[in-house]
Amino acid sequence: MSTTLSASTLLAVPMAPLIGAALAGILGTTFGGNVIGRRASHTLTILGVLVAFVLSAMTLKSVALDGARFNETLYTWMVVGGLKMEIGFLVDGLTAMMMVVVTFVSLMVHLYTIGYMEEDEGYNRFFAYISLFTFSMLMLVMSNNLLQLFFGWEAVGLVSYLLIGFWFNKPTAIFANMKAFLVNRVGDFGFILGIGLIVAYAGTLNYTEVFAKAPELGAMGFPGTDWLLITVICICLFIGAMGKSAQFPLHVWLPDSMEGPTPISALIHAATMVTAGIFMVARMSPLFELSDTALNFILIIGAITALFMGFLGIIQNDIKRIVAYSTLSQLGYMTVALGASAYSVAVFHLMTHAFFKALLFLAAGSVIMGLHHNQDIRWMGAVRKYMPITWITSLLGTLALIGTPLFSGFYSKDSIIEAVHFSNLPAAGFAYFAVLAGVFVTSFYSFRLYFLVFHGKERYDQNPDAHHDDHGHHDDHGHGKPHESPWVVTVPLVLLAIPSVVIGFMTIEPMLFGDFFSDAITINAAAHPAMARFAEIFHGPLSMATHALSTPPLYLALAGAVSAWYMYLINPAVPAAIGRALRPLVVILENKYYLDWFNENVLAKGARALGIGLWKGGDRGVIEGGVVNASWKLVGLVSGVVRRAQTGYLYHYALMMIVGVLLFMTYFVWLAK
Numbered sequence: 146m147s148t149t150l151s152a153s154t155l156l157a158v159p160m161a162p163l164i165g166a167a168l169a170g171i172l173g174t175t176f177g178g179n180v181i182g183r184r185a186s187h188t189l190t191i192l193g194v195l196v197a198f199v200l201s202a203m204t205l206k207s208v209a210l211d212g213a214r215f216n217e218t219l220y221t222w223m224v225v226g227g228l229k230m231e232i233g234f235l236v237d238g239l240t241a242m243m244m245v246v247v248t249f250v251s252l253m254v255h256l257y258t259i260g261y262m263e264e265d266e267g268y269n270r271f272f273a274y275i276s277l278f279t280f281s282m283l284m285l286v287m288s289n290n291l292l293q294l295f296f297g298w299e300a301v302g303l304v305s306y307l308l309i310g311f312w313f314n315k316p317t318a319i320f321a322n323m324k325a326f327l328v329n330r331v332g333d334f335g336f337i338l339g340i341g342l343i344v345a346y347a348g349t350l351n352y353t354e355v356f357a358k359a360p361e362l363g364a365m366g367f368p369g370t371d372w373l374l375i376t377v378i379c380i381c382l383f384i385g386a387m388g389k390s391a392q393f394p395l396h397v398w399l400p401d402s403m404e405g406p407t408p409i410s411a412l413i414h415a416a417t418m419v420t421a422g423i424f425m426v427a428r429m430s431p432l433f434e435l436s437d438t439a440l441n442f443i444l445i446i447g448a449i450t451a452l453f454m455g456f457l458g459i460i461q462n463d464i465k466r467i468v469a470y471s472t473l474s475q476l477g478y479m480t481v482a483l484g485a486s487a488y489s490v491a492v493f494h495l496m497t498h499a500f501f502k503a504l505l506f507l508a509a510g511s512v513i514m515g516l517h518h519n520q521d522i523r524w525m526g527a528v529r530k531y532m533p534i535t536w537i538t539s540l541l542g543t544l545a546l547i548g549t550p551l552f553s554g555f556y557s558k559d560s561i562i563e564a565v566h567f568s569n570l571p572a573a574g575f576a577y578f579a580v581l582a583g584v585f586v587t588s589f590y591s592f593r594l595y596f597l598v599f600h601g602k603e604r605y606d607q608n609p610d611a612h613h614d615d616h617g618h619h620d621d622h623g624h625g626k627p628h629e630s631p632w633v634v635t636v637p638l639v640l641l642a643i644p645s646v647v648i649g650f651m652t653i654e655p656m657l658f659g660d661f662f663s664d665a666i667t668i669n670a671a672a673h674p675a676m677a678r679f680a681e682i683f684h685g686p687l688s689m690a691t692h693a694l695s696t697p698p699l700y701l702a703l704a705g706a707v708s709a710w711y712m713y714l715i716n717p718a719v720p721a722a723i724g725r726a727l728r729p730l731v732v733i734l735e736n737k738y739y740l741d742w743f744n745e746n747v748l749a750k751g752a753r754a755l756g757i758g759l760w761k762g763g764d765r766g767v768i769e770g771g772v773v774n775a776s777w778k779l780v781g782l783v784s785g786v787v788r789r790a791q792t793g794y795l796y797h798y799a800l801m802m803i804v805g806v807l808l809f810m811t812y813f814v815w816l817a818k
Contacts, residue, residue: 150207150215155234158197158204158244159283162251162276165193170273186269190276191255197283198248201241208241209661216289216353227348235289235352239492239665242656243286243424246496247417250503251279253637254412257507260633261408261514271311275412278304282417286424291340291350294425298336298389301418302329308409309402318404325398332388332395339381346374356431356667363435372438379432379439383446386422390476393450397740399473400457403465407510410465411503414472420495423479427488431667434486437570440673444484444565444572448579451477453738455586459593460734463520464509467594471546472502474583478561481576486673487564488666493649493656494557501545501554501645504638508539511634512598515627516605522597524607529599531627536599538638543595545645547588547702550690553649558584559689559698560657560679567678584698588705596713650686658683 171177173186181189207213218233236244254275262268281304285297302325310322344350346365347358365374386392391399399419403410413419426433426443433439451474458470475498482491513520515532529536545554562584565577605626629635655661658680670677683689693699712719724731736742 150204150213150236152215152217152219152234154200155204155215155236155287156219158200158248159280159287161193161196161200162190162283163193163280165190166273166276166280169269169276173269173273181269183268186272187255187259190272191252193276194248194252194255194279197279198245198252201244201248204236205241205245208236208238209655214664218289222292228344228350230292230350231290232293233289233351234287236287237665238656238661238663239424239427240286242492242496242661244283246499247279247282247286250417250499250641251275251282251412253503253507253641254408257411257510257634257637258406258408260631261510262406265406267311271308271406271408274304274308274311275409278308278409278412278417282421285421289352291343291352291355295337295340298385298421298425299333301413301421302326302333302389305402305409305413305418308413309405311405311409315404317401321398321401321404325402328395328398329388332385334384335381336385336388339378339385342374342378342381352428359431359435362432373436375432376436376438379429379436380442382429382432383422383426383439383443386426386480387446388422389425390419390422390480391450391473392422392446392476392480393453394740396450396454396473397737397744400466400469400737403463403469407465407506407513410469410510411506414469414502414506419472419476420479420499423476423483423491423495426483427492427666430486430488433483434667434669434673437672440484440486441570441572442484443480444568444570444576447477447480447482447484448572448576449477450474451481451583452579452586455583455590457734457737458590459586460731461590462523464512464522464525464594464598465506465520467522467590468502468505468509471505471587471591474587475502475546478558478580478583481565481580482561484576485561485564485568485570485573485675486668487561487568487676487679488668489657489662489676490557490560490564492662493653494561496652496656497545497553497557497645497649500641500648501542501552504538504542504641504645505546507634507638507641508535508542511535511630511638512539512627514630514634519605522594524604525598526601526604527599528627532629534629534635534638538635538642539595539599541642542645543591546591547706548584548698549702550693550699551646551650553645553647555693556649556653556686556689559693559696560653562698563679563682564675567675569674581697581701585701585705588702589709592706592709593713596709601714650690653686653689654683 168181168189169186172180173182204213213236215234215236218229218231220232222230222232224230234240255272258271258275262271265271278301281297281300283297285294285301288294288297306322306326308322309325310318312318340350343355343362346362347355349355349358359375362378363373363375366372367374367377384395388395399414402414405413433443454470454473454477458467458474461467461470475494479491479494479498482488482494511532512525512528512535515528515535516525519525541552545552548555548558562577562580565573565580568576657676668676733739
């Protein structure tokens with residue numbers, strides 16, 4: 146039985162996508178003289194990600210079946226005092242699972258991009274970006290220290306900025322990528338403060354060494370307060386996760402990021418960037434287990450995100466934005482699981498969600514392609530007749546999302562609900578209500594999208610914008626019938642649909658109740674018994690599915706689906722009537738709880754006013770006017786007075802000497818008294 150992994154093999158996993166990105170980004174663009182064409186660019190980047198996926202799958206096999214592990218430093222960058230800054234890998238069950246999820250979803254996105262971006266002028270540049278993104282995410286999940294984690298954390302943020310603003314001539318895309326960048330900087334400020342506190346009090350960046358000192362950190366108080374140091378550290382780290390994993394109120398960037406091309410919606414917002422925060426908290430479980438305050442905070446934030454972001458999905462009409470708000474809600478579910486100390490359940494849902502959410506995003510892109518780039522679900526309908534593969538895969542993804550028994554989403558979502566139900570933390574009551582109510586909400590907006598797009602009457606000729614593209618030019622295809630997407634689009638849909646159905650059934654037992662995460666995740670079962678109590682009632686995946694037939698989540702999901710069916714297929718007048726009756730609430734939802742308004746009109750304008758005040762009052766008034774200008778004026782005044790005494794006449798100088806001698810004599814006589 147092998148117990149070690151090859152360092153060179155592991156190094157090849159992130160390096161393969163990096164090499165592909167460098168070749169396509171340099172040789173395939175104007176920067177490098179367009180030496181290689183489109184076919185070579187996508188071939189090189191896909192080959193790089195394929196190599197990474199194959200090696201990741203082999204690594205997962207060794208970890209799961211042979212018990213192989215790896216935790217070594219590959220390169221020491223610098224040593225400052227006793228602090229080592231290193232590059233190294235930690236590969237255990239958590240890392241191996243993330244490696245496979247990231248590389249598989251990325252591979253599907255790369256294939257899909259061939260069809261989706263076929264006519265785009267930035268084709269080669271886009272492949273370079275998504276391959277570079279894959280490298281960044283792999284460096285994040287494979288790291289064995291906080292320095293490398295932070296590098297990957299910032300790298301995915303930087304590349305996401307490039308991807309969201311890929312169409313840099315589009316003002317809304319530029320606004321969206323700047324918004325994403327700035328909001329993530331807010332979260333990252335908290336994240337780096339948490340890392341700084343760990344370095345200050347633990348004296349190391351290495352995970353293993355930090356975790357070894359966790360009990361010592363847990364006993365310390367934060368200077369000048371009654372708070373525990375570990376609570377401050379965990380909350381700071383989680384603020385970083387709030388930005389990256391789009392938790393309330395730092396979620397505002399994610400829906401606007403739909404301005405980027407659809408493939409990056411699947412890559413960034415399904416399996417990779419937005420799950421980085423979930424992964425980080427799970428990795429830091431030995432620290433978070435020492436602070437009930439931090440766990441309660443996480444529960445509350447996750448519950449708010451899970452429920453209230455789901456409400457926003459109900460009133461959206463853009464097909465991509467509905468899926469985006471669904472992502473926000475599901476990230477809230479994962480966060481709730483983290484707060485309940487069900488870290489394994491959180492990363493289990495991370496894995497299942499990655500497959501079915503990537504499927505739903507890519508299916509949405511397929512629909513957009515088939516409908517000549519129309520994204521408004523109000524002008525769709527009956528698409529299933531024209532796009533059968535997109536239709537059936539979308540249905541499978543929707544069933545997984547709402548938690549249909551035997552589908553992957555059922556096992557992970559119901560496990561979260563059970564874990565929160567068994568949690569003994571004070572915030573668990575509100576969180577349990579939120580995740581339970583969220584089941585109905587999720588089912589309702591998911592089937593609203595499904596029925597309006599794939600069923601009902603054809604509404605293509607009713608689209609008021611059908612004859613015009615984004616630039617107002619005439620479009621002869623505006624009223625054309627939908628058509629199925631090419632094979633490079635449909636094959637990834639089919640390959641993602643398979644794990645969306647079966648992966649939960651296959652992996653729930655080893656991941657939640659086996660030893661797959663035993664050395665990666667730490668739980669204080671005495672203080673946080675949720676998973677232990679859940680394990681007592683678990684009797685296998687089939688038994689869990691049959692038991693679900695008599696539990697509230699199934700009936701809530703069914704009620705949501707039936708409600709959507711009645712309102713949008715049988716009696717379409719009902720939603721309009723409800724909207725009129727609840728108009729004030731609808732206005733609040735349409736304005737996204739006025740958080741964007743608050744950020745733009747209070748925070749942004751307040752920061753601008755403060756900046757102008759510091760500039761005019763501090764910089765120009767105090768520094769320039771009071772220090773710089775006043776000093777030279779004073780020197781000028783003194784020199785002007787002194788200059789008057791420099792007349793050039795000898796008798797004036799003699800007089801000044803006599804006056805000076807008299808003054809000195811007077812002074813010394815006074816001292817003598």
